[in-house]
Amino acid sequence: MSRAQLVELARQDLAHGRNGTLDQVDEIVQIPVENYFDQARFDDEVAKIFRRMPLVLGATAELPNPGDYKAMDAAGVQVLISRGRSGEIKAFVNMCSHRGARLMPEGTGTAHKFSCPYHAWTYSPDGDLIAIYAADDFGEVDKSCLGLTELPCLEAAGIIWVTLDPNSTLDIEDFLSGYDSMLGEFGLANWHHQHTQTVHGPNWKIAYDGYLDYYHLPILHKESFGTEIGNQANYYSWGPHTHMGRPDKGWEKYEKLPDADWPVDQLLGGVWTIFPHISIATFGGGGRSIMLSQLFPGETPETSYTNQIFLMESAPDTDELKAEAQQQFDFLKYVVQEEDYATGIALQKNLDVGAKSHVMFGKNEGGGQRFHQWVDTILATADEDLPELFKSASN
Ligand code: FES
Ligand SMILES: [Fe+2]
Incomplete structure (x- = not known):
């Protein structure tokens, strides 16, 4: 089913390639510059987007076996993800029930x-409190009520989503709007986690805009890779999530x-992209x-x-493949840090000097337009209306 959908998208990309067209939206859209630096707006985005929406906090490949865990900071919440004895993934606030210490580094x-x-209070991988140090001295408590605080969590397509609000009633499947079945075609559940590295950038939306735009590739990335791909994108969406294809005559050879x-x-x-x-981008070098x-x-607001x-x-199981993979990681860090984010950081400095009131997203930048529309919609939606918002978006 999802394979047929992928082929359908490729056929649309082929048709655009043949006709010399691309998937344009109707209007040029203006975004107020304040959206990228206003402190109140930023606080609202953290509270209503990062603290309420399901976030991708990890990949199956990072914790593949029972007993594996991952501890991380996500938008200011310390999270502990754990694969329990049955193999099921659970997520918790990384916080001890005694006096609130961080459990795992x-x-x-x-x-x-x-x-x-x-x-030394001790918990099982399923989050149950199993032992209290010097329990007789401490006094009697009901251990069954003192487990870790669980967070809504879903593992699908080899990806792990967690909602940072323990009281969220938003169904993560509804939020995904069927997109996980497309992502499932990668087969990531059985892949290998090779490496993680961190890059520092401007306001999170300036940084994210760059992932939704091929328009800049042959310009900003002309020295690195951008001339291979072209500057035109076709955008396909599932709820708030967007895939970017491009007009491509190359599909002709598979048509029949x-x-x-x-x-x-x-x-x-x-x-x-996953809202x-x-x-997620594919690349060669050291294997698929x-x-x-x-x-x-x-x-x-100015940092991400x-x-x-x-x-x-x-x-990668040979030195040669390992070196090739490492070269790719270094290259991708360079491109994002020195080209995308360096541009974004300099762009950021221009926004609050009073020179322009808005920035623009063209008819060829529908993915960015849609992203900003979803941000605005979610900021304006009350907690109790979120489930309905995504249910109706997936129909
Ligand atoms: S805070 Fe964890 S055992 Fe005291
Ligand atoms: Fe880029």
């Missing part, structure tokens, strides 16, 4: 129990083939690989950081 690893560094014979690697090319903060870019707002998580279909 940031990073990934394997631990068959979580023991608090402060007074049954869907199953279209090459899946190429069908999965382009960029797959509000993820971009993806870079999952995970953006988070920084401490101020991006974890570049590299997954490979299989672990």
Whole structure:
């Protein structure tokens, strides 16, 4: 089903390629410059988007086995993701029930129990409080009520989504609007996590805009890779999530083939963004690989950081393949840091000097337009109306 959908998108890309057209939207849209630096707006985005929407906090490949865990900071919330004995993924606030200490330091690893560094209260990978140090001295408590605070969580398509609000009633499947079945075609559940590196950038939306735009490729990236891809994009969306294809006559050679014979690697090319903060791009070098870019707002409106998580279909097993993979990671860090984010950081400085009231997104930048519309919509939606918003978006 999702394969047929991928082929359908490729056929649309082919038709655009043949006709010399691209998927334009109706209007040029203006975005107020304040949206990128206003402190109140930024606080609202953190509270209503990052603290309420399901976020991609990890990949299956980072914690593949029972007992594996990942601890991280996500938009100011310390999160502990754990694969329990049954293999099921759970997510918790990384906070001890005794006096609130952080249970596990940031990073990934394997631990068959979580023991608090402060007074050694101990939890199972399923989040149950299993032991209290010097329990008789402490006094009697009902351990069954003192487990870790669980967060809504979903593992699908080899990707792990977590909602940072423990009381959220938003169904993560509804939020995904069927997009996870498309992402499932990558087969990431069985891939290997090779490397993660971090890049620092401007306001999270300036940074994210760059992942929704091929328009800049042959210009900003002319020295690195941009002339290979062209500057035109076709945007396909599932709820708030967007895939970027491009007009492509190259599909002609597959046109007469049954869907199953279209090459899946190429069908999965382009960029797959997951609202509000993820971009997945495929690349060669050291074997079949993806870079999952995970953006988070920084401490101020003018800052963000991006974890570049590299997954490979299989672990590079020779020195040559390892070196090739590492070269790719270095290259992608360079491109994002020195080209995209350096441009974004300089752009950011221009926005609050009073020179322009708005920036623009053209008819060829429908992906960015849609992203900003979704940001505005979510900011304006009350908690209780969120489930309905995504249910209606997926129909
Ligand atoms: S805060 Fe964790 S055991 Fe005391
Ligand atoms: Fe770029």
